[in-house]
Amino acid sequence: MGPMFEHIPLFVVGYTGWKSIEPLESNLNNAAEISGILIIDEGLFVASPEFDGLHGIGSWSLWGLICCLHLATQSLKAASTNPIAYAIDDSG
Numbered sequence: 001m002g003p004m005f006e007h008i009p010l011f012v013v014g015y016t017g018w019k020s021i022e023p024l025e026s027n028l029n030n031a032a033e034i035s036g037i038l039i040i041d042e043g044l045f046v047a048s049p050e051f052d053g054l055h056g057i058g059s060w061s062l063w064g065l066i067c068c069l070h071l072a073t074q075s076l077k078a079a080s081t082n083p084i085a086y087a088i089d090d091s092g
Contacts, residue, residue, distance in 0.1 A: 005050070009035035009072045011065060016041045021055060035072075038065045063087055 010033055017039040018024055024037045024046040036047040036054075038061060045061035047054040047068050056064030063083075070083050 005072065007033075009050070009068070011036045011038065011068065013038045013040065013065070015039075018042070018044065020044070021046060021057070036065060036068050038062070 012034055014037075018027075019042055021044055024039065024044055028034055028037055028046050028048060034048065035051060036045065038045045040062075043056075043058040043061045045054070045056035045064040047064065051068045051071060054064050054068060056062070067084050
């Protein structure tokens with residue numbers, strides 16, 4: 001099972017916004033209640049330390065959010081998969 005959380009993780013998603021990772025990191029560090037930020041138009045994602053500070057750029061930004069949501073909900077069920085391994089599987 002995945003990690004247990006003390007609170008319900010909050011992810012902020014905007015279509016437009018900051019243009020680089022640095023402001024996302026800065027704003028995330030100043031808002032303890034936020035677990036991650038996704039900017040769709042720029043393809044940027046950062047997650048808090050409770051999600052190992054995961055970052056995503058370009059198409060990996062949405063995948064980063066999906067992986068964090070997976071981790072957040074993994075403890076709610078007995079059987080689980082690993083979407084990160086699926087994305088990087090090079091078996092053919």
